[in-house]
Amino acid sequence: MQGRAHIISKNKKRFFTTVVASIAIVTSVYAFVEPYLIKYEKFSFFDKDIPAAFDGKRIVFIADIHRSHFFSQNRLKKLISMVNANSPDIILLGGDYTTHGEPQYIESVFSELATLNAPLGVYAVLGNHDHTQYLYLTKVSIKKANIQLLDNKATWVYIKHERIKIGGVGDLWHDIQTLSPTTTDVNSHDFVILLSHNPDYARTLSTDLVDLVLSGHSHGGQITFFGLWAYDRIYSNYTDGKFRHGLINLGFTQVFVTKGIGTVFLPMRFFARPEIVVITLRKEI
Numbered sequence: 001m002q003g004r005a006h007i008i009s010k011n012k013k014r015f016f017t018t019v020v021a022s023i024a025i026v027t028s029v030y031a032f033v034e035p036y037l038i039k040y041e042k043f044s045f046f047d048k049d050i051p052a053a054f055d056g057k058r059i060v061f062i063a064d065i066h067r068s069h070f071f072s073q074n075r076l077k078k079l080i081s082m083v084n085a086n087s088p089d090i091i092l093l094g095g096d097y098t099t100h101g102e103p104q105y106i107e108s109v110f111s112e113l114a115t116l117n118a119p120l121g122v123y124a125v126l127g128n129h130d131h132t133q134y135l136y137l138t139k140v141s142i143k144k145a146n147i148q149l150l151d152n153k154a155t156w157v158y159i160k161h162e163r164i165k166i167g168g169v170g171d172l173w174h175d176i177q178t179l180s181p182t183t184t185d186v187n188s189h190d191f192v193i194l195l196s197h198n199p200d201y202a203r204t205l206s207t208d209l210v211d212l213v214l215s216g217h218s219h220g221g222q223i224t225f226f227g228l229w230a231y232d233r234i235y236s237n238y239t240d241g242k243f244r245h246g247l248i249n250l251g252f253t254q255v256f257v258t259k260g261i262g263t264v265f266l267p268m269r270f271f272a273r274p275e276i277v278v279i280t281l282r283k284e285i
């Protein structure tokens with residue numbers, strides 16, 4: 001009897017080990033596949049400050065492409081066609097175009113981003129990885145791609161006589177952040193969008209003139225515990241995970257943090273699918 005009980009317990013142990021090993025293998029394989037599963041994150045953004053001429057206009061926002069040997073030119077081409085397929089009116093880019101700033105990847109990423117198509121313009125800020133090396137080449141390549149760099153700058157975007165303001169700040173970890181170009185000539189009735197690669201910058205804002213902050217950097221945690229938990233300290237000085245992903249209402253402004261496109265460290269994502277953000281502006285009445 002004792003021998004039989006021993007065999008049953010051995011079989012149970014083997015079964016349990018097989019199940020655990022199978023789950024580990026399946027989740028690991030899936031984590032290598034998830035970076036390829038780019039989805040659209042679509043939502044309407046309502047605000048009374050949105051001018052009537054901009055009601056229904058579409059903004060496409062992408063960040064953290066991280067062109068590298070893990071993110072090929074072919075994947076980049078597919079990404080661009082997915083962006084252009086939405087017929088965006090404005091395209092915003094949130095930084096981290098490469099991972100290590102290798103010249104060949106800087107040139108290849110911006111030669112492809114040059115084919116982005118938006119009648120009201122393509123605007124960008126830099127991320128922390130863009131400061132790694134060859135910063136000047138990155139800036140020149142952005143200009144050559146006909147993309148307007150908004151690090152510590154801002155611009156009015158017009159439709160006839162109506163306008164919205166789009167501004168940007170330098171990366172929180174590697175640059176200064178000057179908000180005044182975005183806020184100096186606006187009043188509380190203007191609609192203002194601010195690009196900041198790092199969402200933690202929004203915690204430092206002390207104005208209600210910015211209506212929407214768009215950020216990346218977090219990669220949505222990149223490798224999470226089934227989307228419920230991530231090691232947030234890797235991208236943030238805070239551990240609350242508040243700016244890991246999604247739309248966050250701070251009262252005086254709203255922040256949208258995208259999970260981004262590419263990966264860092266490992267070419268893996270788990271329950272943090274890459275996304276193209278499509279925002280339809282809606283005038284709140």
Ligand SMILES: [Fe+2]
Pocket residue numbers: 064066096127129217218219260264
């Ligand atoms: Fe990034």
